[in-house]
Amino acid sequence: MIGKKAEPYLLLLPAVALALMFSILPFMRTVFLSFMKVTQGGDVIGFGGLSSYKSLFADKAFIRSIGHTLLFVLLFIPLNTALTLLAAVLTRRKGRRTGIAEFIFFSPMAISLSAYGMIFSEMFRGRISIANRILGTDILWLESPISARAVLVFLCVFLDFGLDYILLLSAFRSIDRSLMEAAEIDGCGSVRTLLWIELPAIRNMLLVTIFLALKDALLISAPVMILTEGGPYRSTETVMYYYYLEAFRSSNLQKGRTISTLMALVSMSLVALTARRKRDE
Amino acid sequence: MSKAIRTILAALLAAIIAFPFLYGFSTSFFSVVDFTDSQARFLPSAISLRNYALALSHRHFPRYVLNSTITSVMLSLLRLAVSIPAAFALTHLRFRGQRLIAGIIMATLFIPSDVLLYENYSTIASMGLLDSYMGIILPSIFSGASVLMLYGAFLAGDRDVYDAARIDGAGDLRYMWQILTPLYSPFDAAILIQSFISSFNSYLWPLIVTNRDRMRTVQIGLTMLGFAEEGEKGAQFAAAMIVTIPFLALLAAGRNMIMKALVDTKED
Numbered sequence: 101m102i103g104k105k106a107e108p109y110l111l112l113l114p115a116v117a118l119a120l121m122f123s124i125l126p127f128m129r130t131v132f133l134s135f136m137k138v139t140q141g142g143d144v145i146g147f148g149g150l151s152s153y154k155s156l157f158a159d160k161a162f163i164r165s166i167g168h169t170l171l172f173v174l175l176f177i178p179l180n181t182a183l184t185l186l187a188a189v190l191t192r193r194k195g196r197r198t199g200i201a202e203f204i205f206f207s208p209m210a211i212s213l214s215a216y217g218m219i220f221s222e223m224f225r226g227r228i229s230i231a232n233r234i235l236g237t238d239i240l241w242l243e244s245p246i247s248a249r250a251v252l253v254f255l256c257v258f259l260d261f262g263l264d265y266i267l268l269l270s271a272f273r274s275i276d277r278s279l280m281e282a283a284e285i286d287g288c289g290s291v292r293t294l295l296w297i298e299l300p301a302i303r304n305m306l307l308v309t310i311f312l313a314l315k316d317a318l319l320i321s322a323p324v325m326i327l328t329e330g331g332p333y334r335s336t337e338t339v340m341y342y343y344y345l346e347a348f349r350s351s352n353l354q355k356g357r358t359i360s361t362l363m364a365l366v367s368m369s370l371v372a373l374t375a376r377r378k379r380d381e
Numbered sequence: 382m383s384k385a386i387r388t389i390l391a392a393l394l395a396a397i398i399a400f401p402f403l404y405g406f407s408t409s410f411f412s413v414v415d416f417t418d419s420q421a422r423f424l425p426s427a428i429s430l431r432n433y434a435l436a437l438s439h440r441h442f443p444r445y446v447l448n449s450t451i452t453s454v455m456l457s458l459l460r461l462a463v464s465i466p467a468a469f470a471l472t473h474l475r476f477r478g479q480r481l482i483a484g485i486i487m488a489t490l491f492i493p494s495d496v497l498l499y500e501n502y503s504t505i506a507s508m509g510l511l512d513s514y515m516g517i518i519l520p521s522i523f524s525g526a527s528v529l530m531l532y533g534a535f536l537a538g539d540r541d542v543y544d545a546a547r548i549d550g551a552g553d554l555r556y557m558w559q560i561l562t563p564l565y566s567p568f569d570a571a572i573l574i575q576s577f578i579s580s581f582n583s584y585l586w587p588l589i590v591t592n593r594d595r596m597r598t599v600q601i602g603l604t605m606l607g608f609a610e611e612g613e614k615g616a617q618f619a620a621a622m623i624v625t626i627p628f629l630a631l632l633a634a635g636r637n638m639i640m641k642a643l644v645d646t647k648e649d
Contacts, residue, residue, distance in 0.1 A: 118463065122504065123525075124492070186394060210628040214603040219408075222405075230422075319496075321585065348502075
């Protein structure tokens, strides 16, 4: 048997080693190097201060990618929240037929990014597309910046729909039933029960869902890669997609590190906010 | 809200949510000319399994499915095997440096793996693990959220069981695998299910660490089958359906359990 003293450390070793190797240490290295002067080959040649940050913010393509990301978030979060909340509200009471609706709302979980990406590319392909046929429009969806962004937002709603729906649905269903029964006895209609009792009761869960969606939306890159590759005219190039291009395609590692550090900071503040919400619950 | 309005709204929303999948399913039966009709079609002109036969006889496609299945199963099991001892040690044992270690594990929750893409790629490359199953799964075996979920569960659990097992002479290892693991099986299942789904559907990481055709996972493979270039777009959709439909069936069968698992792993 293992020695009593060493036991806890041995049990924790795999977890801690992996945490250090693939999260803590690479993160610290990234932050540290972003403040250094580093050669293309990766050798540190001195302290760089904020110079990497200055040149990053002087990069017009980067500034534009911030704009694209914020616009994406601004469109995505309200639409995603409204639709998942609507789906959860509509199916929150278990009934004879809610099972089918529940399954449909949950089903996007099983459909992967590549499958959805492939289907969306086909749905919005060229002039003769099913989207144009249904909507009676004549739009080259993926070839103009505005409509390509709309399709990207729409795709991301589907990607997150299943999980967000489940989180909200379970929040609705875990509300203390006696509260709602009391309201009904007092003559509260179902709309008023929803607005005054149920929505306030799930407020925290709703905020947690929004924060998580916000974090994911700010870090969006893979859907861009699959659907538009940043185009048309780089109009859907988000910050993390730009990071991917710089780090992996242009081997511009220092720029990559600087973007990483900034985005980690943004995402950390959101996680901290979420954690506070959860504690308040 | 009157009942009729609610039903209509639910049906409308369900139709929108289900549409892309149904359309993808329909296109998986499209013949080559169905794609180039003068008006976009909803349904194929004829039902034929030709596209499915093409997809299944693709040189690499079955291998992609196998790779994804193997890596996802490995990842889920290893994640559980790493999380249980860690959570056990943090909740049942007292030792020096406990708070520091708990702090390290907590800190990982704040660091998004997306921003470490390049760093982790170079670690895996320097370990010589590119184009290997280990390279695909190693960086995500540890999950702070999984450890934390078990930590919370063990902490809320009954310590008497542990004390009793000790009096009966069960060592910690035996206690962990023969008592603790079955006792908390809903939590174990939650971790397994959530890990499997996220691993099977992951895209960016496997794309970066695999280069050889034989090592691609199915999500990457789907976009690289080359059917579209040969004019056989329908076969590409058939391949996507071959991957999606079993998953959908699985979700339908274990819906309540999976829903619970996803809520549990996301909340903690």
